[in-house]
Amino acid sequence: MDITLDFGGGAEVLFNNIKKRELKLDDGTKWTLRSFLQYMKDNLLTDRLELFMQGESVRPGILVLVNDTDWELLGELDYEIQPKDTISFISTLHGG
Template sequence: MAVPITLEFSGGAELLFANQKKHSIELPGSQKWDVKSLLPWIRDNLLQERPELFMQGDTVRPGILVLVNDADWELMGELEYEIQPNDKIVFISTLHGG
């Protein structure tokens, strides 16, 4: 069974995703999803350019805040957080070029 979630990108992160801030997606239901498995899925299926500006290794690069249902992901277990149906996961870039 697919897992419906909402992804949002802001603070400049949306520029990597064809300027689209909000994505309603359904993750394939053949596995349990956590943030660690979600990140490569986002990179492979949604990211339009410059993956190095979104990911570093197997996590988001420093300077990107991650919120799970409006709570800091550090409180939710970061990469280990198990994604639930209808979760909202927000990525906010705090880095701005100049």
């Protein structure tokens, strides 16, 4: 399944400074944001883990949106990723 990944507000710094990328996820498995975060941690993260994650979730202060909707409305970690989803990570922690 194809998805788009989007970084903003400085979160891109943690991912090799790339703001937008297209990804192909293995169709055989069910993807939740929980498992996808693990995938990101293992495959995409280029900076220190603690700057992105806390426990199994994102570090507080990093906003997560799916198709421009706050993940708090979608079940957060339990949200099941759908084909063509755009997942955005926006840091509130940078600059001011």
